[in-house]
Amino acid sequence: MLLSKDFTFDSAHFLTEYHGKCEHLHGHTYKLRVTVEGKVQSNGLLIDFGILKKIVKEQILDKYDHRCLNDFFDNPTAENVVMEFWKLLEDLPSLLKAEANDPNLPEEIKRLLKDEGSKDINEEVRLYELSLWETPNSFVTYRGE
Ligand SMILES: [Zn+2]
Numbered sequence: 001m002l003l004s005k006d007f008t009f010d011s012a013h014f015l016t017e018y019h020g021k022c023e024h025l026h027g028h029t030y031k032l033r034v035t036v037e038g039k040v041q042s043n044g045l046l047i048d049f050g051i052l053k054k055i056v057k058e059q060i061l062d063k064y065d066h067r068c069l070n071d072f073f074d075n076p077t078a079e080n081v082v083m084e085f086w087k088l089l090e091d092l093p094s095l096l097k098a099e100a101n102d103p104n105l106p107e108e109i110k111r112l113l114k115d116e117g118s119k120d121i122n123e124e125v126r127l128y129e130l131s132l133w134e135t136p137n138s139f140v141t142y143r144g145e
Pocket of ligand 1: 013022026027028
């Protein structure tokens with residue numbers, strides 16, 4: 001099964017290897033869709049939406065929201081940005097494990113992370129696809145290929 005969650009963030013950028021409107025500094029409200037793939041556990045969940053939100057916030061939004069992407073990328077096209085985001089989320093099982101071991105995580109959410117009757121989190125969940133919208137009509141999709 002696939003499960004997706006959408007996020008938005010505001011960032012500025014200018015394109016360095018491009019001549020046209022986008023070579024000048026400007027901003028976008030980017031939309032990021034994170035899609036994961038896995039089996040539904042006996043608790044009826046593939047992954048808790050709240051945990052996915054926390055991971056994407058910590059790995060991506062906290063770093064790039066309200067920033068100029070040129071501070072992080074030589075040429076921040078949607079293509080280059082989505083490939084970097086993939087690297088930040090690719091090791092989803094480890095990120096989930098880190099969340100599960102976070103002592104500040106409420107017990108209720110810890111229970112959701114773990115398959116019933118097991119001490120382990122659902123490590124079968126893997127990153128499947130990222131889509132990044134630069135405008136409502138223009139987006140890229142990446143599957144780590
Ligand atoms: Zn732009």
